[in-house]
Amino acid sequence: MxxxxxxxxxxxxxxxxxxxxxxxxxxxxxxxxxxxxxxxxxxxxxxxxxxxxxxxxxxxxxxxxxxxxxxxxxxxxxxxxxxxxxxxxxxxxxxxxxxxxxxxxxxxxxxxxxxxxxxxxxxxxxxxxxxxxxxxxxxxxxxxxxxxxxxxxxxxxxxxxxxxxxxxxxxxxxxxxxxxxxxxxxxxxxxxxxxxxxxxxxxxxxxxxxxxxxxxxxxxxxxxxxxxxxxxxxxxxxxxxxxxxxxxxxxxxxxxxxxxxxxxxxxxxxxxxxxxxxxxxxxxxxxxxxxxxxxxxxxxxxxxxxxxxxxxxxxxxxxxxxxxxxxxxxxxxxxxxxxxxxxxxxxxxxxxxxxxxxxxxKHFISAFGEHVIGEEVEKALKYAMERQPETEVVEFTVAPMVTPSEGLPYHEWLIEFATPPNDIERFSLDIDHRLAELNVYYDDLVSGSILRPLKITTLAKNAFIDYMRSQGKLGGQNKVPRLANDRKIADSLSIS
Known part of the structure; x- marks a missing residue:
């Protein structure tokens, strides 16, 4: 000693x-x-x-x-x-x-x-x-x-x-x-x-x-x-x-x-x-x-x-x-x-x-009155990862898609996986199911056909690192917001 x-x-x-x-x-x-x-x-x-x-x-x-x-x-x-x-x-x-x-x-x-x-x-x-x-x-x-x-x-x-x-x-x-x-x-x-x-x-x-x-x-x-x-x-x-x-x-x-x-x-x-x-x-x-x-x-x-x-x-x-x-x-x-x-x-x-x-x-999604908060999306993601334990997530963020080119609006989950789930469709449904259990307003909007179930967009390796670098916020104490009520981050990530 x-x-x-x-x-x-x-x-x-x-x-x-x-x-x-x-x-x-x-x-x-x-x-x-x-x-x-x-x-x-x-x-x-x-x-x-x-x-x-x-x-x-x-x-x-x-x-x-x-x-x-x-x-x-x-x-x-x-x-x-x-x-x-x-x-x-x-x-x-x-x-x-x-x-x-x-x-x-x-x-x-x-x-x-x-x-x-x-x-x-x-x-x-x-x-x-x-x-x-x-x-x-x-x-x-x-x-x-x-x-x-x-x-x-x-x-x-x-x-x-x-x-x-x-x-x-x-x-x-x-x-x-x-x-x-x-x-x-x-x-x-x-x-x-x-x-x-x-x-x-x-x-x-x-x-x-x-x-x-x-x-x-x-x-x-x-x-x-x-x-x-x-x-x-x-x-x-x-x-x-x-x-x-x-x-x-x-x-x-x-x-x-x-x-x-x-x-x-x-x-x-x-x-x-x-x-x-x-x-x-x-x-x-x-x-x-x-x-x-x-x-x-x-x-x-x-x-x-x-x-x-x-x-x-x-x-x-x-x-x-x-x-x-x-x-x-x-x-x-x-x-x-x-x-x-x-x-x-x-x-x-x-x-x-x-x-x-x-x-x-100030980090929440309420584009349709759902007021989804950070705790809820993190719990929903954890639930899906427990059901497919091979999954490893590097980083993620969530944004509303208010005016899609077709179909109902939805929440877009932009996820960079280190190891993706074996069944991405099941993974998406598990997140959506758990989020609906955690947030009654989200549940009402999906079940009432105002929103469709969430959509996962899989990002390329280092997508978030590249985004943070482009913002001059790579490293240190900087963090990617989990949620946004607009698409500034989501659109930047999609373009990259």
């Missing part, structure tokens, strides 16, 4: 015990954070504009703080960029996390000296929970790879600015830096395919034990290694023990990733966002991700069916119900207030509060 794994055991126990203090009493922790956040920001420009000094209860808070997106907050962000202090949070941000918006162009999300620990310590604590539960800490003694964005930071105003994964790279604990890969120089390469080849050069002969990244880009890393060596990943990296991922649902990628590895290994799912580290998988045996209720974020939840209402219902943590979909709203110690991050979640447990990420509030 190396010194890192040896020292991790008592630290893991300490973190686990500390976690027990709030995880079974999360609503109380949330109320304390709401009070603390409002009190701390009362003298900021935002706090004065929204009369924080008069906010005493959650009802007061809802009256004072409207739900907003980045466009609504942009004026305050611009004041920070212009050099002003005490705007959204006391002082100035220590970073801006740079991220792309669908309507706002580039977004600059503030990270403060108070909120940085949420981003950094939460990732650490997820690993320590794993060590505490399983006793497996040996991966810390070998090489660890984090497939992430460049750590090179620009400035916006006078604030250091970069991708969240690049910012986080500057805060990797010193005791892990000596076994972290890739090198800083390689990590700074902006062009993904060039960077990937250099990463392989640096890692292929090393004892890799932990690999972390978004599943489709990890799969690309594996594919390139297998092409070079002709060996499964387990033979290239016999010490490989733990896969850490986030950003997308793992299920569509699971079969192909495990086939590439050549054996089943443990995995940890994390839920980081530029706006805050929200949840992580704290157990290998319990369903869902533990909501981080005591790390500087006060959460609110809006039933998804009400999100676009003029006055939607806003719920605190103690008011949520298991099994319902909610749009996630955060208020944090970097100065985001009533902020919709665009994700939808569903709780699977309230003791403790564990959730699943079910999709994006």
């Amino acid at each position: 190396g010194f890192r794994s040896f020292l991790s055991k008592p630290l893991a126990k300490y973190i686990f015990n500390s976690q027990q203090n709030w995880m079974y009493n999360a609503p109380a922790a949330q109320n304390q954070w709401r009070t603390k956040l409002v009190s701390t920001a009362a003298s900021t420009a935002f706090g004065r504009d929204h009369f924080f000094k008069d906010v005493a209860s959650y009802e007061d808070f809802k009256q004072a703080v409207p739900i907003r997106d980045y466009e609504d907050l942009k004026g305050y962000i611009q004041q920070i960029i212009d050099g002003q202090e005490n705007i959204l949070w006391p002082g100035k941000p220590i970073y801006f996390a740079k991220t792309s918006g669908t309507t706002s162009g580039t977004k600059y999300i503030p990270i403060s000296k108070d909120s940085i620990s949420n981003h950094i310590n939460s990732a650490r604590d997820a690993l320590l929970n794993y060590i505490h539960e399983t006793g497996k800490g040996a991966f810390l003694d070998n090489k660890l790879i984090f497939l992430s964005g460049s750590p090179v930071l620009d400035t916006k105003g006078s604030v250091p600015t970069g991708r969240l994964s690049g910012i986080s790279n500057h805060h990797v604990p010193a005791y892990l830096r000596t076994n972290q890969l890739p090198s800083y120089q390689t990590n700074c390469i902006e062009e993904w395919e060039e960077k990937l080849e250099r990463i392989i050069d640096e890692t292929i002969s090393k004892p890799m034990s932990l690999i972390s990244g978004i599943p489709p880009w990890v799969q690309m890393y594996f594919d390139r290694i297998i092409a070079r060596t002709g060996k499964p990943i387990k033979d290239v990296f016999p010490e490989f023990q733990l896969f850490v991922y986030g950003g997308v649902n793992f299920e569509p990628y699971r079969a192909k990733l495990y086939e590439s590895i050549g054996k089943k290994i443990d995995s940890i799912e994390m839920y980081p966002a530029s706006e805050g580290f929200i949840a992580y998988q704290d157990s290998q045996y319990a369903e869902g991700l533990l909501l981080l209720a005591d790390t500087g974020i006060f959460y609110e939840f809006i039933p998804t069916e009400e999100f676009f209402n003029e006055k939607p219902t806003r719920l605190s943590l103690e008011e949520v119900e298991v099994g319902k979909n909610y749009a996630l709203i955060i208020n944090n110690n970097a100065g985001l207030w009533g902020y919709s991050i665009g994700d939808t979640v569903k709780f699977v447990s309230k003791d403790p509060y564990r959730l699943l990420v079910t999709g994006r509030i």
Whole structure:
């Protein structure tokens, strides 16, 4: 046992015990954070504009703080960029996390000296929970790879600015830096395919034990290694023990990733966002991700069916119900207030509060009133893949075909298969059948002959890689939207 794994055991126990203090009493922790956040920001420009000094209860808070997106907050962000202090949070941000918006162009999300620990310590604590539960800490003694964005930071105003994964790279604990890969120089390469080849050069002969990244880009890393060596990943990296991922649902990628590895290994799912580290998988045996209720974020939840209402219902943590979909709203110690991050979640447990990420509030298909969401298409695909287990999916997206050249409208599923199903017609019918079970509106439209059953379009190898490359979004933390209400992505993929 190396010194890192040896020292991790008592630290893991300490973190686990500390976690027990709030995880079974999360609503109380949330109320304390709401009070603390409002009190701390009362003298900021935002706090004065929204009369924080008069906010005493959650009802007061809802009256004072409207739900907003980045466009609504942009004026305050611009004041920070212009050099002003005490705007959204006391002082100035220590970073801006740079991220792309669908309507706002580039977004600059503030990270403060108070909120940085949420981003950094939460990732650490997820690993320590794993060590505490399983006793497996040996991966810390070998090489660890984090497939992430460049750590090179620009400035916006006078604030250091970069991708969240690049910012986080500057805060990797010193005791892990000596076994972290890739090198800083390689990590700074902006062009993904060039960077990937250099990463392989640096890692292929090393004892890799932990690999972390978004599943489709990890799969690309594996594919390139297998092409070079002709060996499964387990033979290239016999010490490989733990896969850490986030950003997308793992299920569509699971079969192909495990086939590439050549054996089943443990995995940890994390839920980081530029706006805050929200949840992580704290157990290998319990369903869902533990909501981080005591790390500087006060959460609110809006039933998804009400999100676009003029006055939607806003719920605190103690008011949520298991099994319902909610749009996630955060208020944090970097100065985001009533902020919709665009994700939808569903709780699977309230003791403790564990959730699943079910999709994006703006990523759905409702061209005919069906409102099909990400969770439903992923469950339907999983069902079909279980019935034809030889099937391996590389990537997929779904779009409406409103005006086909002939026949009724339909949903088009554009799928790149690593291994196609033996019976593609049966596969399509299985997806359609399961989707109808999951979404009564879709069922009514198909059974009422307003829509015909879905159609699968099989895409050529690397279709999604080529599409993401054409958009300048290959690699890093970029993801292909599962659903769209238009055909911009679908038509681009069909042409390619």
